[in-house]
Amino acid sequence: MRRSEISAPSQAQGDADRPAHDHSGDALPAGPFAGRDISGLGRDLREGRVTAEGLVRLTLDAVAEINPAVNAFVHVDPAGALAAARRADAELAEGIDRGPLHGLPVAVKDIIMVAGLPVTMGSRHFTGHVPDEDARCVAHLRRAGAVIIGTTVTHQFAYGPTGDRSASGPARNPHDRRRMTGGSSGGSAAAVAAGIVPLAVGTDTGGSVRIPAALCGVAGFKPAYGTIPADGVFPLSRTLDHVGLLAATPRDCLIAYRTLTADVTPNAGPPTGDTRNAAHLASAHPAAARPRAAWLDPDGLFSCDPRVAATVRAFVESATGPLEEVSLAPDVVRDLGEAYVAIQSSETAAVHATRLAQAPDLFDAEVLERLRGATEMPGWRYVLAMEARPRLAEAVGALFARHEVLALPTVPITAPPIGTREVELHGAPAAVRAALLSYTSMWNVLGLPALSIPAGTLDGLPVALHLITRPLQEDSLFSLLEDPHEFHQALDLT
């Protein structure tokens, strides 16, 4: 499985302001995890067809060969990963099975603390910064037997949905390396999309997991607020920050989510070749019929490229049949948007107040300009936004009276070229940042679970379906497109 057809010159590190080289004509080799899923990898591991160490070596080779073209990784930890993989192999040999993620390589966004690895937030403010402690989600990953392979490019301080402004240079979309990954978890999305890792962790404050997942053609899951703890994640906006997961398929996101949110107890019995450790989780979610979904009119939120809307709607309706259409009142949409901006701006400007005063020059120029704008958000708007949330939650809650799931595109456009800040939509100019966030950020205000699912391509670029539900209804996001019987059987992960 080693890949030698390195197709792109090794130009990825560097400043975002440097002109992007044109790699679009080059074919990107498929990474070792392309077309693989977590269940299959688990079976291979437990049936001896592969070892955790072998998976790490495949990953390291792929990083060497593919990463220069996509700039997904900031830092890779071969020694640490190999050591962790050997421990995972030894445990399996001794009959200690930590569940579905045992022995699998995982990448972590460069804004989530990993003890002993440089974590830079994509900014020169943190050059050489090595945390002492794992973020809680990283500690959970390790306890579940996952192997931390390295850190992935984030838009600087996670403050941007384009993924192309970082001290580590822009992440590049594996589908067209002239194009942005979306962000801010752009490196995590690119690493999964390129098949370098089967799973990556990201953060999502306004769409930062789902947007790059959508633009890169992988699945991205933002769980309900707080379900994966954000301790040890560098804050962007604590009220809105979520930890999320990116993988090739929704089902892999669900497996990882359940593993990270379960109190995983290592199975001390003999290696059985399965991963039933997670089965007790499934039992908490009784089998059900296919959830009822509604199509949420995207143009009621923000102008949608009509081809994107048509592709995504056809994709979901091919599984569900024709969907009833619902919409949100314009004042609710406006208030959700204003609340998002007021909360995010105030909290982000607070996070960076000292750096803005003492080391403004270390910021990326665009990030600096946006932060300076954020400092001008008045406090009373923040207070009103925080107070508005119960009323807005009630208004959105009414949409769930007759449906469990809302469906719409994840983003209204396909990935624009890196550095682009304006596109045309319905014949009018639209700001790229506003467009990218327009279908995702509102759900962060309310803390609702949301999933982005690859829904096909347009001109070779991925488009994605976005599903939203209420807390404790997360299963419905994952089962909507599946055969209910097959889905619930699969949840046993046998």
Next chain:
Amino acid sequence: MRRSEISAPSQAQGDADRPAHDHSGDALPAGPFAGRDISGLGRDLREGRVTAEGLVRLTLDAVAEINPAVNAFVHVDPAGALAAARRADAELAEGIDRGPLHGLPVAVKDIIMVAGLPVTMGSRHFTGHVPDEDARCVAHLRRAGAVIIGTTVTHQFAYGPTGDRSASGPARNPHDRRRMTGGSSGGSAAAVAAGIVPLAVGTDTGGSVRIPAALCGVAGFKPAYGTIPADGVFPLSRTLDHVGLLAATPRDCLIAYRTLTADVTPNAGPPTGDTRNAAHLASAHPAAARPRAAWLDPDGLFSCDPRVAATVRAFVESATGPLEEVSLAPDVVRDLGEAYVAIQSSETAAVHATRLAQAPDLFDAEVLERLRGATEMPGWRYVLAMEARPRLAEAVGALFARHEVLALPTVPITAPPIGTREVELHGAPAAVRAALLSYTSMWNVLGLPALSIPAGTLDGLPVALHLITRPLQEDSLFSLLEDPHEFHQALDLT
């Protein structure tokens, strides 16, 4: 006890901008509750020397005779008060005893909802506003048998510590009616100081109970945050708003506080002439030695008139003996001050955002100017202020390592003339608002219990001792100046 020596022309209603008439040469007659305390009134009631109806009539007469000079009341409710008093008398006759406040007239600040009475917040925005429901503290008062006599002047929307800007005109200090009461609960303080009522309810966001209590020479208690619920109180700044009590003596504040925070069950036995209903509360606070107090250097917070500091310190030390002196680090003082302003400004500007946009002309000019300033507080400062509170609480908590109580003056000056906005302190000009708030607002940021106690006069004007403690240590505020044995006996209220 009827008073006929009306000493001042009836000029009190009207606009704050109208020049104040000079009433200073006139003697103000003592009201019917001057020199009386709640325990004594309760005994008189239960032993038949007076009736609740008789107390209300005394109050109504005093309102008619004294209020024109001090402008303490906005609205008086003779019919409602007399009806409530008759019910209270009938209950006592039937053996239903609701405890220490049963049958006593109480005044309520014009910003706390009283069902069926006009409540105006001191602003023309609420002319004719009659709430349907009692604020929770008012409902508690009624359940405890208290008789609501009417509403008292508040600085407009409680937004000012001077008490001299209201659609109802400035409250006037009974000690010198050219001078301000302090605020914002200026009418409540004046009503108690003039002996018109034995008890009044106020609110305290940065000192609005304690400052007017201090300037008017009555006791003012701001309990720990939330202990008297603020539901039904028009908000100034929800994070800082406290409901508090004003009475002639600290002990009356304590009796009222315990009554309002207890689950008062009417005593269905025969009227025993005592008020033992509250005795079960006292039992929760075991007898103790005199609490340990420290003198908190006032000049470390804000310049103090040296005569005020000397008078107050001599007053407290005459009971406690020499006090150890402590101080707060300048950065903690600064951060507490900044946190207060950031939180208060942001939350107040949020409360009034719609009125500022739609009906700015109905505000008092000074209040409007301050509100417009408050709209400019940046959100990031609000976020940082809210986040700073645990750290600041820890820094202040260190002061309580060896002492239960901190003592300092309540305000650094005596009551300035109405309308004054600058005074001289230590030979330098000082803003009156800043001076008035300088020793009180920091405790609102931390939600600590604080009590203002009359501590003598300077040139005929009251000065006050300010005591601060930690939540659940409230008793120490009230027992510090008392003989411990006598205090704990008195708590039985026999």
